[in-house]
Amino acid sequence: QKQEENVLEQEWKEVIASAKGTEVNFYMWGGSRTINQWVKGYVAKNLKEKYDITLNMVPMDATDFVNKLLGEKQIGKKEGTIDLLWINGENFKTAMDNELLFGPFADNLPNYNRYMNTDSKQITTDFGFPTKGYEAPYSKAQFIFIYDQNKIEKAPYSFEELIAWVKSHPGKFTYPALPDFTGSAFVRHVIYEITGGYEQYYNLEDEAEIRKKIRPALEFLADLEPYLWREGETYPSTIAQLDNMFADGEVLMSMGYDPSKATSEIVKGTYPDSARTFVLESGTISNTNFLAIPFNSPNKAGALVVANFLESFEAQLSKYNPENWGALPVFSYDKLNDQEKEELADLDLGIATLSQEVLDKHSVPELPADLVPIIEDEWNKIVGK
Amino acid sequence: MKLMKYSIIKPYILLTPALIILFGLFLGGVILALAQSFGYFPLLGLNTFTLKYYIEIFTSTEFLDALRYSFYISFVSSFLAVVIGVFLAYQLVRLPKEYKLVRLIYKLPIIVPHIIASLLVFLFFTQSGLAARILYHLGVIKELQIFPQLVFDRWGIGIILVYLWKEIPFVALVVYTVLNNINNSFEQVAANLGASQQQIFWNIYLPLSLPSIGSAFIIVFAFSFGAFEIPFLLGSTYPKTLPVLAYQSYVSSDLLQRPYAMVIAITLTVICLGLIYIYKKLLDLVLRYK
Amino acid sequence: MAEIELQNLSKSFEDKSVIDSLNLTVNDGELVALLGPSGCGKTTTLNIIAGLLEADNGDLLFDNQSVLDMPTKERGAVLVFQNYLLFPHMSVGQNIAFGLKMRGIDKKTRKQRVSELLELVGLTAYADYSPNDLSGGQKQRVALARALAINPQVLLLDEPFSNLDANLREDMQNFIRNLHLEEEMTTIFVTHDRDEAMLMADQIAVMNQGKIEQYGKAKELYTKPKTRFVSDFFGKANYLKLELEDNNFIFNGVSILISEKDKLALKLRSGKSIVAMIRPEFIELESMEIERNEETLEFSGSVVEEHFVGDKIYYQVDIGSEILEVTELPQKSFEVGEEVKVIIALENIWFMEGEG
Amino acid sequence: MAEIELQNLSKSFEDKSVIDSLNLTVNDGELVALLGPSGCGKTTTLNIIAGLLEADNGDLLFDNQSVLDMPTKERGAVLVFQNYLLFPHMSVGQNIAFGLKMRGIDKKTRKQRVSELLELVGLTAYADYSPNDLSGGQKQRVALARALAINPQVLLLDEPFSNLDANLREDMQNFIRNLHLEEEMTTIFVTHDRDEAMLMADQIAVMNQGKIEQYGKAKELYTKPKTRFVSDFFGKANYLKLELEDNNFIFNGVSILISEKDKLALKLRSGKSIVAMIRPEFIELESMEIERNEETLEFSGSVVEEHFVGDKIYYQVDIGSEILEVTELPQKSFEVGEEVKVIIALENIWFMEGEG
Amino acid sequence: MITTAKVIRTTLIYILLLSLILPLMVLVIWSFTNDWPWPKLFPQSFTLEGWKYFINPVNGAWDALQSSFLIGIGVTLLALLVSIPAAKALGLYDFPGKRLINILVLAPIIIPPLAVTMGIHINFMKYGLTDNVIGVMIVHLIPCIPYSIRILTNVFEAMGDKLELQAKVLGANSWQTFIYVTLPLIYPGIFSAGIMVFIISFSQYLLTFLIGGGQVVTFPMVLFPLVKSGDRMLAAVYSWVFIIAALIFTLVMERIFKQDQNKNQAFYM
Ligand SMILES: Nc1ncnc2c1ncn2[C@@H]1O[C@H](COP(=O)(O)OP(=O)(O)OP(=O)(O)O)[C@@H](O)[C@H]1O
Ligand SMILES: Nc1ncnc2c1ncn2[C@@H]1O[C@H](COP(=O)(O)OP(=O)(O)OP(=O)(O)O)[C@@H](O)[C@H]1O
């Protein structure tokens, strides 16, 4: 145990040495075949070759592993089973509040300092909550709209243009019913647009006030119903259904939380080749997700090495490749050397994916996570009846 | 004398390993859940008994809606499963002997886990599922949105369909065994005394298999009432079923929510036990002469 | 009531012939026993009469009308199964009322009929009992009452007594005899117990391998069996192989005069071998000194075995060429080794064709 | 072999007394029947002897040695259960060898003993059969062979024939009798069939409600039962209630002289009521004209019922004060209504205390 | 008259059977395609990608299948070990408290394992029974034992104690009686109970998830997230592997256990 506490004081070389030949349990959401395969394939293989570390990916939702850690903390279990977590948002906050995490460690990772813009809020805060070095950035996601350029010549750019387009094409637009993850994100955009941005929702404790504040946006959506698919009588229940309808031409727009979605759907053959991506002028929601190490990780050195590898340019670039995963990298473009910039430029993001530059420019943060259920509840009452 | 003593304790000795597990694990689990539901949870630093959690839960609309919803789903699915299962079993009994394959095939869903069953329902009954496509090609529906929302819906239709797919064969299997034993002998007596096919079903087969039908209903009801996976995979956001509610309180990032989970768990338990009690009473009433 | 006629009935299960062109006529109001060894097709025959099985061939007439196409519920032939088969989920009363209920008879009438029947079978107090709480004999009586409730034209009983113990069996046998005397419905019962058949039935049909071997009254079957099978089935017998010489049979040196009638009936020809069947109890043993003067065969013999079985004694008597089975009442007691006179009345000898 | 002595044995289940201070001595090499109605405790007694149950009280001696503390397998008493209980997963041969195998006897010896036994029970060809493919009688014989394989000192048979049909039963009865004659091991068998008991056993213990009511030879029990229970159990009987007057019994106007010996044995006092038991077949019927000159009671009566049951005829004869049951061999045939002379030899009257 | 009723009945049965079986057929198709847009009745193209993913050792499907089998067989052995004596006691003897124990034995069928497991979870954690195979096998016993005891109790009831007594009378000691008589006779029951327990253990998700803490990766642990995220092709592949594995196990067991003894009807309850 002593030695583990020391791991943060050790030279990086020593860390690598003590991580050699160990096994690292990486607990992460396991619902995506591509992601799983990237972790179990590319990542595990590289770790084995480079550091002689065996990566053991354990699929588990964040709420579940946070709960597990809470239990272990409670009964004083000094040695747990989890070494590394994929986490963000409310779960991170809970973990911090209950001192479930080990750290601060981010600064110890060579790649963190080498590639990250350590001043960026996107890196140092998580859903508005400071990471304090207990999280190391892993990936970014951003909301995008998808359209078919054969059917819509010019994509809308402002929110007003979008609404005007909807109204002039009745029945050709809709969004997934809440609580669908993507539908919910779409509604948050409307809230930003109608009620005047996101800042006002931070530090807002009173639930009644929140409900009052978001009400105009929901009423706006209710008023929009006559122009929606099936006049808003019903909504597709999942994003998958909306995608199907888009593919079938039933509706002319879809959406997603993954910037490379259009490209990968074209590759898969579900979307027409003419599918394209757009974002709104006032920005679309993006978030960063992170890696963290539990307080009772039995192999903290290994966890550090793995985290560091995941933040390497090489790993981030591989992850960015739509054929592997397509998740946005967390490095700062400015910190890349020329060769890296070149490699990045060589990466084929696909015709339907916006460049990171564009995305970065149009990015707005998430709302505090605890607002999400309230929004869903209100939407059900006012819009979904 | 020694021999005699041994023969008295022998059954208990034989039962010991099973009882250790049943007491240690099962009863232990129930008792701990009970204690925790009353707020006695030393590991969390909760040391006083209180009815607070019960009062809070029983007055929350979310719980009451979940209770109603769970009841509704379990009752509808178990009732339909039993009715259709009994029908299937009855027909299988009357099927000529040669239909061996049929008698084998209908059991297949029994070994398929519920998770897979819910995948099947998902493939079939989402708005773009195969059912809708078939209707589309038959010209019954013109657009996919006309197909009713059967999964993730408020009426729990998807959940009910999964349970039906799983439990109809289960009920049929249980009832088939019983019906098969009744077969011929009693049927012939009744026919010979002048009963028609229908009369035989209602007067002989049904009442004679009622105890097994009843216990099949109880098992199926209790299973769906206490199961978490299916409503979690196919349920609507609101209302949730009790087990999902319990689970979510349980895995909440606030451990102090656990007593609430336990209150729901205990509620589930008590209702299931009550059900057995009612069942036994009904059985005594219906089968006075058994 | 009804006369029942089975004409050339046949029935196979898969390829196994179970009933083989069976012919039988049961007169209206008769009590007939269907007697035969296990597996000979008795139950099958009863099931065909009741309409629970379909015959493959032949015809079945009730009062000269074919009923082959009539469903079981319309035939008016009620079968009481061997193992009662009371409905376990109904009370005794409900069991008895079942047939009436199925016919839509109103509740009041049902109730009245049930209590009549309960009285008939002596179970008035048991109306609300569960069948499970009854003894074997009581169950049997309930099954009967249930069958009688619908006033069947024909009552079919499948081994009605085989599950009862000795005392109960006697009671039930008397009960059914008396019932038959009163109600006089045509009744066929199956049994494999010859004593029962003889005790109960007006006529006995002896069945073997799907056929009726002989049909007649008890005494006839006992004393004048047509086949060795029937003879054996009805008890022990001595079979003596005889040689025919002119009008005499020669046996053990004694020659027996045979009447012209017997000769004709048996289509006897000189040199043909004939078997004389003599039941053990038709043989009399006497102490050597006693004089007899009837028309008898007489040998001297010695007792080689003696077995007292209460109401009779079984002897084996060596008469030189044969050892005879002899049954005597216990008053006449001989010891093993004792020399005895063996007396057989000529009228008690039954001649059969075949090997000894 | 062994002598078995049961001394004041008692056994209760829960609070129900099933065996009640039972005493019985079975001599070495005897074949004894334990006869009694269902539920009287026969199986329980056998189980206690075999060591499968413990008695609550009393002692059990084998050759004068208490075996109460000896486990089943050391007692050398083998019980053959009523329903054969062959091991269905073993062949006939394996079944027979089972006991030897458990004793660690080597394979060769086992094989040899098995073939001996198969020969003994006449099933040599069946060594490799499954028990399921055997008929009832064959199964029974295998069960016996299995028990005999370990050379038991005592052979206990629980209703060994009750599941067999009539013909098989006779075969098996003969088989066991012969076996006993050869091997002479002490054998106790349970039955509720009096005929079987009489046919088979050297001695019969009549059991009733957990007690031995009478123990003796068949004839003694039949002709000289000590209690009404025994009398009834052994068959039909006529019970005549008599009045004692000095040295005479008065019955139906006829007075019967009674010997001093009988008087003493029955502790007769004047005015006491006594029952005379007469078995139906000890009553002779004669046509009125026939003259008899033995020491007999004679009445005139008329036949009110006649029943032919093959090897005998049952009559009911009205003698005015009573209706007597009479059994006659079929040679003597009377018709209903016929006037007959009823003859009872005095030696065939058995006097019992009690109500008529 | 008879024929129309027959036709209707047969049709209804086939419709019912079809609705039970057709979904499984469709599942086969889905395991070979990802390209099946609305409103097509048939996929546009087929691919082995799902099966390749499954076979690729990197993805751990084999390991999961292996640990599922390991745990399933372990649980089966444990459950039988515990259930055989218990069932013997319940099937053959009368003793004070039998009714109560009977109820207790069956209770886990009725009372949701979720409730029980939530109650003991933290204690398991405390005694080191979480995050490992042992703990998972123990917790699987809860839903399994009622079935195995029930099935075996029926078998013992049907068998009775007479044959055991017979063996005793013939000189067998307790151990010999068990090996040579009891065990061979309850063979079919052991088979039915074993299959039942194995299938229940094999299908367990939540208990494995809670007690295994992600460290014990059985097949349902892999399958569940796939179904949840709606990855139809892969979920279909995994589902089929699951079903086939369960079937193979059943058939193999049947081979091993079922000699010429006739079938035991006490399947289930
Ligand atoms: N449903 C059936 N399928 C095939 N064979 C049958 C069927 N019913 C009866 N049998 C066979 O037909 C033969 C006659 O059977 P049946 O029941 O009529 O005999 P039984 O004379 O009543 O005999 P028991 O005295 O044993 O009752 C038997 O060999 C029996 O095995
Ligand atoms: N294990 C037991 N527990 C309670 N009562 C028992 C038990 N065994 C036997 N009895 C009761 O003891 C009495 C005698 O039983 P036993 O089996 O000895 O009778 P039996 O003379 O063999 O009768 P049967 O001829 O019917 O076999 C019966 O009333 C029976 O119900």
Ligand SMILES: NCCCCNCCCN
């Ligand atoms: N499925 C109804 C409840 C019975 C549970 N038995 C286990 C099912 C195994 N597939």
Ligand SMILES: [Mg+2]
């Ligand atoms: Mg029959």
Ligand SMILES: [Mg+2]
């Ligand atoms: Mg007995």
